[in-house]
Amino acid sequence: MTHPLTHRDKMLTLAGVLLAMFLGALDQTIVSTALPRIVADLQGLDRFTWVATAYLVASTALVPIYGKLADTYSRRTIEITAVSIFLLGSILCGLAGEFGPLPLLGDGMPQLIIFRAIQGLGGAGLFAMAFIVIADLFPPAERGRYQGYVGAVFGVSSVLGPFLGGLLTDHGDNLIPGVEGWRMVFYVNIPFGALALWFILTHMPALRPQGVPRRLDCLAAALLMAGLGPLVVALQLNKVAYPWLSPVTLGLLAAAAVLLALFVLRSLRSDNPILALSLFENKVFRSANAAMFLLGGGFLSLIIFEPLFMVNVLGESATRAGMSLIPLSLGVVSGSMLAGQMVSRFGHYRRWMLAGNVLLLVGLGLMSTLSEATTYTQVLVYLFVCGVGAGPSMPLYTLAIQNAIEPKLMGQATSASQFFRQIGGAMAAAALGTLLTLSLAKAVPATAATSPSSPPAAQRAVVSEGPALPTGATPEGTRQPAHIRQAFSEAISRIYLLVMGVVALGLLATLLVPELPLRKTNAGAPAVVMD
Template identity: 75%
Template sequence: MTENLTHRQKMLTFAGVLLAMFLGSLDQTIVSTALPRIAADLHGLDRFTWVATAYLVASTALVPLYGKLADTYSRRKIEIGAVSIFLVGSMLCGLAGEFGPLPLLGDGMNQLVVFRAVQGFGGAGLFAMAFIIIADLFPPAERGRYQGYTGAVFGTSSVLGPFLGGFLTDQGSDLIPGVAGWRLVFYVNLPLGLLALWFILTQMPALRPAGKPRPIDYLAALLLLTGLVPLVVALQLNRAEYGWTSPVTLGLFAVAVASLTLFVRRSLRHDNPILDFGLFRNHVFRTANAALFLLGGAFLGIIIFEPLFMVNVLGVSATRAGVSLIPLSMGVVLGSLLAGQMVSRFGHYKRWMLGGLVVLLGGLSLLATMPVTVSYRQVLGYLLLCGIGLGPTMPLYTLAIQNAIEPQLMGQATSASQFFRQIGGAITASVLGAILTFTLTHSLPATGAPAPPVVAVSEGPVVPGPGAAQVSPALKAAFSQAISRVYLFNIFLVAGGLLMTLFVPELPLRKSNDSAPPVPAE
């Protein structure tokens, strides 16, 4: 599909795809610092966690569908559609509440929740399509260095997002008089997105899959959505209001199980399924995705719960707690770029995957054994170590999967790797939140202070607490113990990911996109 492209055309297409991915990645962090102001302005404090949850649900549930669309239609059209939906959603989010209550949508906060879901529908494609298009542009033997840049983009956006969100929220009304600063958090996507669209429209080739397009099984797509949406919503519910055994939670899980069961049965019988379950017979696909499921949860566990330790144990401000994640992000950038370059140069990916996980285990072990007296700088060093270990997981598992899969299934296989990483994070965040709350509940009876409920969402945890300056020594000790247990659970996740990675076959990297996988699927 790309034999006649010049290096310049490939690089310009690559730049447009990375810019689009940067938008989606930035949006996961930039909104978090604006949420308190948004909730105050729109009078929706009781619903502000749903601003994050709506995006998470939509961006997770749509990933498999984007993979199938990419295997059926022009990658260029799908990418244009994803960026366009994301930009429309961004504009609507910025306008939420400007015109008062709207029919069907209600007040401004309800509008924002719905419009964030629209953003998520586009955001799902920004991530999935980035890896699919990079696979089209470069053969596996060269792809590592370019996929390494995706980790760098993710790490950079993780640093810039909170700062940019806070700056625009606090200073935006001075920059554009009459416009609430938090609205610029969404409007900032528009110029960047339009620039990405220009690159894609003017420089990106069609990248059509081989063969004639076959009709998509839209009933299966509907079953998939009606299974994944209630599943992710059930995992993100506030356990203080909806416990694991509440009728709402159990009802959502029941709908999810029923719909996903019907989806699997239909997919196994259909001649053109949304997800070809024959992929699971491939040993690389099966073991690498199992590892990604576990590692996606470990990554989210670090970024969600580390700021809680900073605020409630070390007593630093929320701003300094946010700044403390910079070494983690910089470590991800360094680890991702280094691993990608080394794999492209020497051709061995498994040793870098295993080496990164060993480094990550070391960093997590230090986090899990932090005493109450640990210093701020020590924690920064531990986070840098974790980031370096996490870096290779961004590009290399996807590369291993793509290298082992037939070209006609590239979209489905690639999107599956993104999906398992995201759904693993959603499930693990919910479990880790339950561990934290359970430990606090059983550690605090003597103090008479109730354990704060935790709502784990993609943009960070919501922990209504007493504030850093008012945390008692007993509460500090309780939080230290609880977060140590969270990181201990994370160690088991990474150890499981390491075990699965040991079973990932090391296959020679193909030097052409048109060649068959090195070994046939099992």
Template identity: 75%
Template sequence: MLTLFGIMLAMFLGSLDQTIVSTALPRIVDDLHGLDRFTWVATAYLVASTALVPIYGKLADMYSRRSIEVAAVSVFLVGSMLCGLAGEFGPLPLLGDGMTQLIIFRAVQGLGGAGLFAMAFIIIADLFPPAERGRYQGFTGAVFGTSSVLGPFLGGFLTDQGTGLIPGVEGWRLVFYVNLPLGLLALWFILTQMPPLRPSAEPRRLDYLSALLLMTGLVPLVMALQLNKAVYGWADPYTLTLLGVALLSLVLFVRRSLHHDNPILDFGLFRNQVFRTANAALFLLGGAFLGIIIFEPLFMVNVLGLSATKAGVSLIPLSMGVVAGSLLAGQMVSRFGHYKRWMLAGLLVLLGGLSLLATMPVNITYGRVLLYLLICGIGLGPTMPLYTLAIQNAIEPRLMGQATSASQFFRQIGGAIAASILGAVLSFTLAEGMPVSAAPAPQGVVSEGPAVPAAAAGGARSPVMRAAFSKAISRVYLVNICLVVGGLIMTLFVPELPLKKTNAGPVPEPVPAAD
């Protein structure tokens, strides 16, 4: 349990860092004079943390889990410290000005952050057998939901009130420095309480060429998805070049992996029906989740005319629902031993919540939107622990790291792709619904997804613009519903396997239909 506490604390830091920076960005941009590059502060972290997830999974199958976790936390803390120091010493050789330094150091943070997420699920799989694992993996959803609530609030508080707490240190730098004491506490628990958790097989040399091909495939892919399509459209040469490099590198990666005796991702896993169908569902559901996170605040600001702060606070019920749904589903699965019914039940609840969001009138009350978001959160909660649990239960222990990290990767890459598509849907619908003279100038909305157009303050309250944004966001939620329906269909094909009572032994056979 002490080991569990340490890795949950580390995961909390990685999750917190995805949201805590957003409210500090206006002050950061002002101090570092980097308005033209502000979206890259979020993008650099996302690109690095997405691209490294499969590599962490492979390393976890080759070396001590404790060593990999310590390395991930250490890299994350070094990145946090460097982010806090960005611009303190003026322009630096090779690193550029303060804003460029921050972007580079955020990428370093992301290199560590990728391991905080992937290793948490892998280590939990080592600590607890599948029959008991659900209740503990449910904590990961609770951690994610809690950090989503605390992140924007803590970022704003430290930025506004933190200046002076440490002499000569601006408040926004504390947004990064706050990771240091918590991270060191997590390291202490991991180093002193966690067993080495070494794989049973002898470690083999990592295929560095495959790792390079994977990185040169994923980095430009995520960058192309994150580009503001109002500036770099899909047909823009820069976007096409990134996508071309990504496609070529990923094709070469797959080709090498199929012929290498120690691949980073064993493609034989895709012959496993649980692995194949559960990851397909996660790919779609990752997009649906991010779609709610990105576009619901736009509705609050541009349709209801609320402040950005109140729009951010409105996500608290969603996070509370995720916490409740994740914990409840984990406990029920550990108690009764069936995971598929809870997956399906959660998705049906999510579909109900999204249907309500997709039909919101322009004059809907703030409280009713919060209720709809709570329903969506309860439905999303079981998707956090149960798909990963199903995958881990269905594969050989020697491939645990690769299989677990793959589930995290497909969720993240699905979110990035869907966010880009949903942003295009929003922009296209806005162009349909507003005259050119009334259309707002595109402005970036800082989030985990790409920049999408937002109305200028005040202009969003005109009837034409309110109606246009309402229609556009409703259409976004309709696409989200399609993603969840796709996830539901894939979940129907996930075999129901009895949960193993030990971490050893053969892969279980499917439960008979009569059960």
């Protein structure tokens, strides 16, 4: 039966979906610091990057599918399914290699890669459903402050992940005797996931979309996933081993282009498309997603290259390089929550988007001045400024899109915004990583060849195991030779100037986002049904 939700019901439901999203965000980064121990234990050095790539491919490709499912079936059912798949994947990852080679799965490392993909299938839903459920619970005029919590949770998890991963890897065997510490990186999801499930099962309403459910277009879903898979893999490949013009990279990109073109053709003919292409006729949807694509690229690029500067120019340890990102996280939390509160109070989102973009540009301008003379403290201040500027981007663009589209398309529109942000980050990271590699190869050829396959742990900690970059890193806490420090310093400074250009384009796209009055009701939203 239908039942009006109390504020307590809403907040408990919010707690459940945010806890679930926290797990998904945490798992993008928590594995990074455990990878060296995993490789040593499972003997898979030549395939270790796929541990991250498998998760990223699955979690990116499934985001639009979850959005469509949320527009068709009970939101609670979808959320429970996503959390359950994620927990199953976590348990399987923790068991990888425990029972030796398995039929069809191979030995330890192939098992872990497959299980990480399963984990990613659930992880995709944890991100998409957080924004969708919040949209169901609160009207646009109130929604900003609650979506600000999403940005805060994401910011905290991105920094806590590598720290917790290292802690569990080093000391996790003390928690369960006989269990390798790196396995605790996956097992730690179980109690938190169980708590999230309890919140969802006991307090979340069904939130069923209005109207009669229609069958999912399985062919379109298959084409979309088949197209996004090779695209993300092509972006993630180490461009030293597989340059942009290599047969492997070009083949993957060509396959992605053909399959995605077939998806578009199928969507144009389908009476129940996975993503209603008519959404792109909406100016808010079109311009806000363009801005998220560019700003997602700018933000991810910001956090990829800063640890490289810390390790290779200032001579900091990987641990201190990772800790240097804490001010960035604090800035994101502050900016996200402040912007959300201000929009809910005064009702204008565009001015806060623009203010955030400008402040992010200022922070990136400061980052572009990095040199050997820059101090550790200066970098922390610069990162905090960048974080405060980037904070409003996560909740407000999604809010603007949700406010501008029909409630019946809420799931598709919301998941599309998350998808464009993720793809923008992957594409920018891949392109700028290649430019850094080429720049270092030209300045110091030996440096580019030092480590073509793996960035330092501090770098990998915050980029969801992003594209591999050359490090040239010496043991922790020791300084590079002067010519290598100079090469890294100049190359990273130029990278940040390019990132400024990306964010400036995002600012221009934001100027095209119309300012619409925020709706004060949730008319047309899914019915609140208490089973």
